[in-house]
Amino acid sequence: MSDGVEGRQPLVLIPGLACDAALWEAQVSGLWDIAEFTIGDTLRDDSISVMASRILANAPERFAVAGLSMGGYVALEIWRQAPGRVTRLALLDTNARADNRHTSAMRRGTIAAAEQRGYEAVAREGLARLVHPEAPEDLREQVVAMALRTGFEVYARQQNAIITRPDSRDDLPAIKVPTLVLVGEQDALTPPALSEEIAAAIPGAVLERIADSGHLSAMEQPAAVTAAMRRWLARPA
Numbered sequence: 001m002s003d004g005v006e007g008r009q010p011l012v013l014i015p016g017l018a019c020d021a022a023l024w025e026a027q028v029s030g031l032w033d034i035a036e037f038t039i040g041d042t043l044r045d046d047s048i049s050v051m052a053s054r055i056l057a058n059a060p061e062r063f064a065v066a067g068l069s070m071g072g073y074v075a076l077e078i079w080r081q082a083p084g085r086v087t088r089l090a091l092l093d094t095n096a097r098a099d100n101r102h103t104s105a106m107r108r109g110t111i112a113a114a115e116q117r118g119y120e121a122v123a124r125e126g127l128a129r130l131v132h133p134e135a136p137e138d139l140r141e142q143v144v145a146m147a148l149r150t151g152f153e154v155y156a157r158q159q160n161a162i163i164t165r166p167d168s169r170d171d172l173p174a175i176k177v178p179t180l181v182l183v184g185e186q187d188a189l190t191p192p193a194l195s196e197e198i199a200a201a202i203p204g205a206v207l208e209r210i211a212d213s214g215h216l217s218a219m220e221q222p223a224a225v226t227a228a229m230r231r232w233l234a235r236p237a
Contacts, residue, residue: 007034008032008033008034008035008036009034009035009036009063009064009087009088009233010035010036010038010059010060010062010063010064011031011035011036011037011038011063011064011065011066011233012037012038012039012040012055012059012060012063012064012065012066012078013027013028013037013038013039013040013065013066013067013071014039014040014042014055014065014066014067014068014070014071014072014074014075015039015040015042015068015070015071016067016068016069016070016071016072016093016216017069017070017155017158017159017162018123018146018147018150018154018155018158019068019069019071019146019147019150019216020039020043020146020149020150021039022142022146022149022219023068023146023216023218023219024037024039024218025219026218026219026222026223026225026226027066027218027222027225027226027229030222030223030226030230031226031229031230031233034230034233034234035064035233036060038058038059038060038063040055040059040065040067040071040074041054041055041058042055042070042071042074042158043150043154044157045157045161046157046158046160046161047161047164048070048073048074048077048161048162048164048165048166049077049081051074051077051161052074052077052078052080052081053081055074055078056078056081056082056085059085061085062084062085062086062087063085063086063087064086064087064088064089064090064233065078065079065086065088065089065090066089066090066091066092066180066229067090067091067092067094068092068093068094068216068217068218069092069093069094069189069190069215070094070158070161070162071092071094072091072092072093072094072095073094073095073162073165073168075089075090075091076089076091076096076168076171077165077166079171079175080168080171083174086177087177087237088177088178088179088180088232088233088235088237089175089177089178089179089180090179090180090181090182090229090232091179091180091181091182091195091198092180092182092183092217092218092225093182093183093184093187093189093190093195093215093216093217094190094194094195094198095190095194095198096167096168096169096172096194096197096198096201097167097168097169097194098165098166098167099162099163099164099165104163107159107160107162107163108159108163110122110126110159111155111156111159114152114155114156115152119147119148119151119152119155120144120147120148123143123144123147123148124144126147127140127143127144128188129188129189129214129215130143130189130214130215130216131143131214131215131216131220132184132186132212132213132214132220133186133214134212135214135220139219139220142219143216143219169197169201172198172201172202173201173202173203175202175203175205176203177237178204178206178232178235178236178237179199179202179204179205179206180205180206180208180228180229180231180232181195181198181199181202181205181206181207181208182195182207182208182209182210182217182225182228183195183207183208183209183210183217184209184210184213184214184215184216184217184220184221185209185210185211185212185213186212186213186214187213187214187215187217188214188215189214189215190215192209195207195209206231206232206235208228210224210225210228211224
């Protein structure tokens with residue numbers, strides 16, 4: 001399958017940490033007329049490289065790929081492993097840098113806290129950095145429910161994968177496909193400066209900043225994110 005169905009582009013959507021297909025529900029609904037979707041499987045592996053290989057093994061021959069947060073790390077690894085198969089790249093609320101000692105220690109600390117105090121408690125505490133301060137309660141509950149569906153074991157595996165991810169900054173100038181870099185204006189986990197760094201390094205990349213949004217922009221401001229992705233999919237290759 002290389003050209004999509006009835007003119008629709010194959011598009012692989014990759015969820016972030018402790019996220020599943022619900023992260024992309026609005027985009028699947030809003031872009032069905034121009035995109036044929038696959039949700040990348042990030043739930044079984046403790047390595048960004050292995051996640052990318054698993055997704056490539058089940059992806060169309062050529063496809064666009066969009067990843068949010070950890071999904072962005074996987075999207076960049078997919079491009080590294082198979083650049084000839086990637087037709088477009090969208091990096092949402094993500095970071096091209098590797099973890100440093102401080103951030104790795106924080107991740108290990110959250111794993112330990114979840115083991116000691118319960119995963120749901122840690123998931124609820126994390127909302128303060130995941131979503132906009134004025135995000136509605138129903139959205140907050142959707143985020144917690146998504147984390148509980150994926151579960152603690154997946155969370156721990158994914159955190160370990162993120163800790164060991166490579167630094168992607170040196171690879172960015174070689175990306176030649178139409179690229180969207182998108183970030184919530186109030187993203188506390190991967191602030192806009194990190195997206196600005198990515199967009200500046202990728203030739204021709206388009207940077208979109210989403211107002212009134214934290215880290216989970218695809219859920220927090222679904223209409224704005226879907227519109228930005230529609231523009232991205234319409235850009236000449």
